[in-house]
Amino acid sequence: MSNAKDVTDASFGVDVLQAEKPVIVDFWAEWCGPCRMLTPILDEIASEHAEKVDVVKVNVDDNPAIAAKYGITSIPAVYVFQGGEVAATSIGAKPKKVLEQEFRAFLD
Numbered sequence: 007m008s009n010a011k012d013v014t015d016a017s018f019g020v021d022v023l024q025a026e027k028p029v030i031v032d033f034w035a036e037w038c039g040p041c042r043m044l045t046p047i048l049d050e051i052a053s054e055h056a057e058k059v060d061v062v063k064v065n066v067d068d069n070p071a072i073a074a075k076y077g078i079t080s081i082p083a084v085y086v087f088q089g090g091e092v093a094a095t096s097i098g099a100k101p102k103k104v105l106e107q108e109f110r111a112f113l114d
Contacts, residue, residue, distance in 0.1 A: 009049050013062045015071040021062060023090040028112040030061045033073060033083040040099035041082040047102045048084070055113045059086075086112055 010032065013021045022029045032048050034041035045063075052061035066073040066081060076085065076092070086094040086109055096108050106113060 010045075010052060010061045010063045013064050013069075015069045018064070018069075018072045022087050025060060025087070028059045028086055028088040028093065030059055030109065030112075031085045031087060032061065032063045033066050033076075033078045033081055033085065034063055035065060035067050035081055038081050044082045044084070044099045047105065050102060051105065051113070058114075059112050088112065
């Protein structure tokens with residue numbers, strides 16, 4: 007079970023697009039094995055970089071509107087939003103070091 011906040015179609019605007027700091031959004035689904043592998047990695051990043059970023063989860067099965075809006079066709083898909091815009095993306099389960107490198111601009 008993740009510590010990341012669950013975000014819905016209804017709360018995405020406030021929780022992600024209007025957030026003060028960058029938000030790492032994990033687009034996932036319950037049935038997705040690689041998504042489950044990624045959860046503890048994103049939880050670690052969230053706790054280690056809490057002052058810099060927020061980490062949230064969007065279940066694409068339960069929130070199809072937001073998944074469709076951002077063209078999510080493959081999961082896990084991890085997007086970084088900053089200032090209401092997509093600032094970085096990462097598709098697929100990756101090791102923590104790789105994700106930290108891809109998102110270094112938002113974590114340092």
